[in-house]
Amino acid sequence: MRDVILDPTDYVGVSFWIISAAMLAATYFFFVERDRAHGKWKTSLTVAAMVTGIACLHYFYMRQVWVETGASPTVFRYVDWLLTVPLQIIEFFLILAAVTVVRASLFWRLLSASVIMLVAGYLGEVNADNAGLLWGMFVLGTSAWLYILYEIFVGEASRVNNASGSPAGQRAFKSLRLIVTFGWAIYPLGYVYGYAGEGDVAALNIAYNLADFVNKIAFGVAIWLAATSDEEMGQDA
Numbered sequence: 024m025r026d027v028i029l030d031p032t033d034y035v036g037v038s039f040w041i042i043s044a045a046m047l048a049a050t051y052f053f054f055v056e057r058d059r060a061h062g063k064w065k066t067s068l069t070v071a072a073m074v075t076g077i078a079c080l081h082y083f084y085m086r087q088v089w090v091e092t093g094a095s096p097t098v099f100r101y102v103d104w105l106l107t108v109p110l111q112i113i114e115f116f117l118i119l120a121a122v123t124v125v126r127a128s129l130f131w132r133l134l135s136a137s138v139i140m141l142v143a144g145y146l147g148e149v150n151a152d153n154a155g156l157l158w159g160m161f162v163l164g165t166s167a168w169l170y171i172l173y174e175i176f177v178g179e180a181s182r183v184n185n186a187s188g189s190p191a192g193q194r195a196f197k198s199l200r201l202i203v204t205f206g207w208a209i210y211p212l213g214y215v216y217g218y219a220g221e222g223d224v225a226a227l228n229i230a231y232n233l234a235d236f237v238n239k240i241a242f243g244v245a246i247w248l249a250a251t252s253d254e255e256m257g258q259d260a
């Protein structure tokens with residue numbers, strides 16, 4: 024029988040545990056720091072805290088699934104992503120709207136692409152014994168992510184007018200863009216590594232856990248930096 028609390032040599036289980044605690048601490052931090060933020064940045068910090076709070080809840084459950092069964096907590100994982108990724112798209116759009124003029128249709132395009140990416144990933148992972156579905160869905164999911172990158176680097180969202188918005192807002196936009204590129208890339212890499220060949224369920228979960236840590240906590244920190252930076256003082260931006 025597996026250890027039902029936590030086996031210290033189970034490094035994947037330990038990573039679930041560490042990230043649960045980090046998500047909890049980050050949630051508290053973003054909520055408390057909201058007081059120091061200016062004007063509409065307050066909403067951004069609230070959303071950042073919602074993202075880590077929702078993830079914290081799911082990490083408690085995911086840790087338990089992993090510790091008790093040794094299997095990937097795929098359903099909890101994707102329920103979490105389906106809630107938190109759209110919230111991050113909202114966050115991205117809020118920042119974008121603060122630095123430049125963007126149409127609402129851009130928001131819906133980014134949101135739809137993120138939902139397609141996640142639904143494809145889910146269908147691929149729960150049908151992992153079917154190579155056609157596993158990799159077909161991977162290609163679909165990756166295309167949706169590449170489309171998001173296209174929108175934020177080349178398309179409408181990229182035309183950030185440097186003359187408009189605050190420097191802090193522009194910096195936040197640029198860091199979020201880097202997170203969506205490099206931070207998000209950890210997920211498809213984990214998928215390939217986790218399912219190629221014999222498959223490696225431990226590597227898959229380590230990659231996803233690490234990626235969530237970067238993409239939820241670092242994402243919030245990038246927003247916190249902009250929200251509390253000196254240039255924003257008294258500007259109510």
Ligand SMILES: *C/C=C(C)/C=C/C=C(C)/C=C/C1=C(C)CCCC1(C)C
Pocket residue numbers: 104107108111140141143144145160161164165168207208210211214235238239
């Ligand atoms: C807080 C959770 C976040 C930011 C989750 C992001 C998830 C992804 C960027 C997933 C990407 C995937 C692909 C690009 C290909 C298909 C498999 C996925 C769903 C793992």
